[in-house]
Amino acid sequence: MADASNQLFDMWKKQVEEGSQAWLRMLGTPQAAPMDPQAFWRPFMDQGIAAWSRAMTQGQAPPDLMAQWKQFLDQWIAAWSKVLEQAMGTEAFAKTLGKQMEGFLNAASPVKKAAEQQVETSLAGLGLASRSQLIAVAQQIVQLEEKIEGVEDKLDAVLRRLDAVGGSR
Amino acid sequence: MKDELFTMVVPEMPGVSSETRARWQEEVNRNFLRMKHFSEMVMNPKEPEIGPTPRQEIYRKNKSRLYRYESRRMHRTPVLFVPNLGISRPYIFDLMPRGSFIEYMTQQGFDMYLLDWGVFGPEDNGLTFEDVVTKILPRMARKALESSGARELSVLGYCMGAPISASYLGSTPEFPLKNFVDMAGPIDFAHAGLFAQWLDARYFDVDKYVDTMGSIPADMVKAGFKLLKPTMDLSTNINLWWNLWNPEYVSGFNALNKWANEYQPFPGEFFRQWVKDFYQQNRLVRGELRMGGRPVSLRNIHAPVLAVGAKEDNIAPPGCVKPLITAVSSTDREYVELPGGHISLIAGRGASVHCWPKVASWLAARS
Numbered sequence: 066m067a068d069a070s071n072q073l074f075d076m077w078k079k080q081v082e083e084g085s086q087a088w089l090r091m092l093g094t095p096q097a098a099p100m101d102p103q104a105f106w107r108p109f110m111d112q113g114i115a116a117w118s119r120a121m122t123q124g125q126a127p128p129d130l131m132a133q134w135k136q137f138l139d140q141w142i143a144a145w146s147k148v149l150e151q152a153m154g155t156e157a158f159a160k161t162l163g164k165q166m167e168g169f170l171n172a173a174s175p176v177k178k179a180a181e182q183q184v185e186t187s188l189a190g191l192g193l194a195s196r197s198q199l200i201a202v203a204q205q206i207v208q209l210e211e212k213i214e215g216v217e218d219k220l221d222a223v224l225r226r227l228d229a230v231g232g233s234r
Numbered sequence: 235m236k237d238e239l240f241t242m243v244v245p246e247m248p249g250v251s252s253e254t255r256a257r258w259q260e261e262v263n264r265n266f267l268r269m270k271h272f273s274e275m276v277m278n279p280k281e282p283e284i285g286p287t288p289r290q291e292i293y294r295k296n297k298s299r300l301y302r303y304e305s306r307r308m309h310r311t312p313v314l315f316v317p318n319l320g321i322s323r324p325y326i327f328d329l330m331p332r333g334s335f336i337e338y339m340t341q342q343g344f345d346m347y348l349l350d351w352g353v354f355g356p357e358d359n360g361l362t363f364e365d366v367v368t369k370i371l372p373r374m375a376r377k378a379l380e381s382s383g384a385r386e387l388s389v390l391g392y393c394m395g396a397p398i399s400a401s402y403l404g405s406t407p408e409f410p411l412k413n414f415v416d417m418a419g420p421i422d423f424a425h426a427g428l429f430a431q432w433l434d435a436r437y438f439d440v441d442k443y444v445d446t447m448g449s450i451p452a453d454m455v456k457a458g459f460k461l462l463k464p465t466m467d468l469s470t471n472i473n474l475w476w477n478l479w480n481p482e483y484v485s486g487f488n489a490l491n492k493w494a495n496e497y498q499p500f501p502g503e504f505f506r507q508w509v510k511d512f513y514q515q516n517r518l519v520r521g522e523l524r525m526g527g528r529p530v531s532l533r534n535i536h537a538p539v540l541a542v543g544a545k546e547d548n549i550a551p552p553g554c555v556k557p558l559i560t561a562v563s564s565t566d567r568e569y570v571e572l573p574g575g576h577i578s579l580i581a582g583r584g585a586s587v588h589c590w591p592k593v594a595s596w597l598a599a600r601s
Contacts, residue, residue, distance in 0.1 A: 131261060135476050139469070146465040150548070153461070154428055163437030174446045196356075203357035207296050214295065214373070 267479035275484070282489035285328045287337045289348070293377040297352025300374045302381055303328075303336050308343025309601035311412045312382040314375055316395035319351040319366060320500040321455055323493065326581050327392075330489045335580055335590055342594040344601070347378040349395075354501045359449050363507035367401045368526035375402075375409070386412035388597055391419050392580060393550060394508075397518055400532060400558070404518075405525040407534040413600050415593060416541045416558050418550045418579050421532075423516040425553030428462055433513040440509040450500035459497070462548055490581070519557055532558070538566035540596050542589060544579035545571055568596070 152158060181196070188195045194202075244259045293300040315336070317324045327348065328336040339346050349371070354361065379387055389411060391399035396419015403411055420426050432438060447454070460466070470491075477483035500508075517523040523530040539562050543552030552571050559569045572579060572588040579589050 129257070135472070138472055142465045142469045142472070146463065146469075149464055150428070154431055156431075159431045159434060159437045162432055163439075166443070167439065170442055170446045177446070200355075200357045203355065204360075207357060210296060211369075 264479035268475065271478050271481065271484050275488075280488065282330070282485065282492055284330065284489055284492065285325045286331045287328050287334055287340060289328075292347070292381045293374065295370055295373060297354055297358065298370055298374070299350045299352060300377055301348045301350060302378075303340050303346040303348065305340040305343050305345050307345055309345075309598060310384060311386050311388050311597075311601040312345035312347060312378060312384050313339065313388045313390050313597065313601075314347045314349065314378050316349050316371065316389060316391045316399045317351070318392065318394035319398065319504065320354070320450070320498050321394070321459075322498060323353075323496055324348060324350050326490075326493050326577070329493065329581055330486065333486060333489070333582070333586070335585065338586065338590045339594060342598065344594070344597065345382055347374075347381070349374050353498055354449070354504075356449055359502040361501040362503045363398075363401075363511065364525050366504065367398060367405070371398060371402050372406070379410070386410040388413040388415070388601060390415040390417065390593070392417045393419055393576070395419060396555075396558075397421060397512060400535070401518060401523060401525055401530050404523075404530040404532045404534050405528040407536075411535070411537040413538045413540070413597060414535060414562075414564075415597065416539070416555060417589070417593070418542065418544050418547055418555060418576050419558075420512070420550040420554040421541075421561065422519040422554050422557035423512050424519075425551060425557075426513065427548055427551045427554070429458075429549065430513055430554075432458075433509050435510075435514040438509070440506055440514070444502040444506045447502065449502045450505045452497040452499045455499065456497040459549075486582075519561055532561035533563045535562040536564055538600050539564045539568070540593070541567075541569045542579065542593065543569065543571045544574045544576060546574060547576045547579065549576040566600070 185195045185197065244255055244262055246255065250258075287303050289301040289303050291299055292302050315327065317327065328334040331337065336346050336348065351366075351370075375387060375389070379385075387410060389399050389403065391397070391414075396416040399414065400416070400419070400421065403409060403414060423430055433440070444450075474484075474487055477487075511517045511523060515522070518530065519532070521529070521531050521533075539558065541555050541558045543550075543555040545552065547555075556569050556571075559567050570592060572592065574582075574584050574588065578584050
């Protein structure tokens with residue numbers, strides 16, 4: 066069984082290496098033909114499952130097979146995590162992400178403005194306070210709290226000075 | 235319903251040793267327990283009990299709160315704990331009994347003060363990083379000093395709390411600082427990993443983002459962190475399934491899972507300054523930052539400094555934590571790199587073995 070596990074891990078390492086290369090190629094050359102990311106791990110998973118079912122049907126499955134399978138999954142996830150981290154650490158990925166964000170903001174901005182205006186108009190029509198009015202009131206409360214804190218600080222300073230004067234006499 | 239009802243006996247089989255049979259039996263039992271706990275989680279989910287350590291609210295300012303966790307006070311100097319603002323709630327530091335950093339520290343005789351920044355709303359979108367450093371933090375530190383009656387304070391910054399604290403301490407040399415601990419807090423943003431790459435000014439227009447969105451919604455914060463580790467949910471669920479037979483693991487998971495899914499928004503102007511001054515221009519470590527009209531210089535920190543990096547931290551990689559040590563003027567300074575990631579550095583079983591004892595013993599020798 067140990068040999069079988071080693072074979073599985075070797076196979077997995079090979080797949081991960083090929084997978085990472087393919088990811089990096091895909092990110093580095095956006096004009097390339099679309100690739101199927103599943104293609105990298107599907108054969109490996111198929112073989113893993115075949116090995117698993119063979120062990121089960123032949124009745125030779127040791128009791129720690131589950132632990133081995135868990136270990137295998139952990140390593141597989143860790144490897145993919147590393148591959149993805151490498152791919153996401155490229156300038157090409159950051160550029161793509163930035164472009165997507167810009168696209169989202171360009172699309173979201175007019176929609177958000179229109180929706181906010183619509184809600185404001187509806188609430189005004191119903192004679193209710195709008196969101197912006199409530200925010201303005203909340204901001205005033207925050208400012209008021211700051212002013213009170215300022216007064217508290219000044220009072221504290223005066224009291225400390227009085228204490229100091231009293232103490233020196 | 236008792237667990238015994240779920241047992242199934244593995245029959246004797248020719249050619250199978252009793253040891254193998256016993257181990258199969260154990261696996262079968264575990265599978266039944268997995269099913270039982272899974273059905274409980276789905277059909278009858280329980281709200282986890284969080285924040286078990288007794289505390290007292292000392293002060294409140296707008297959304298922020300200062301809490302005191304009293305101890306037997308074996309050390310003269312109390313600790314002000316400054317966590318991250320936004321992103322997540324601070325109850326991770328007092329998650330559950332025997333799984334709480336704050337509980338551990340109070341048991342070690344430290345009076346702990348936790349600054350809970352709170353959850354900011356749209357009315358706080360004008361709050362800047364500078365406001366946090368010059369208006370909220372100084373007041374909270376003063377209240378902690380007044381409440382404790384101590385003359386000096388140890389400041390412990392976690393994650394973003396470390397650069398916030400460092401900006402304050404670096405611009406306020408008169409502050410009675412006893413010790414400064416940076417736990418997984420980025421200082422040199424040139425080495426801040428994937429976030430630094432994604433937030434690079436060439437690709438990310440923070441002005442456009444803040445001007446459009448106003449604040450940074452919790453869902454956007456969540457998306458950013460999920461993208462940082464896309465396999466996290468998969469491995470979390472596989473680990474849950476694997477350990478689902480263990481009731482202790484399940485209760486810990488429930489508490490942690492509740493926290494992990496409660497993302498918090500950022501005030502817009504805070505995010506703008508955070509991204510520009512720190513991620514894009516790296517002004518803290520370059521000594522180009524100004525707070526409240528004062529220059530921020532890490533050289534103004536002369537007190538003992540401990541910086542703790544986590545080996546597998548992808549939010550604040552060790553490379554961006556360690557430079558604090560060379561940036562300060564302290565003669566008593568130490569950097570340690572401990573096993574774990576950004577969260578597991580401070581929460582979980584590994585933290586209770588590696589990080590908590592290290593921080594407590596380092597502070598105990600200097601408090």
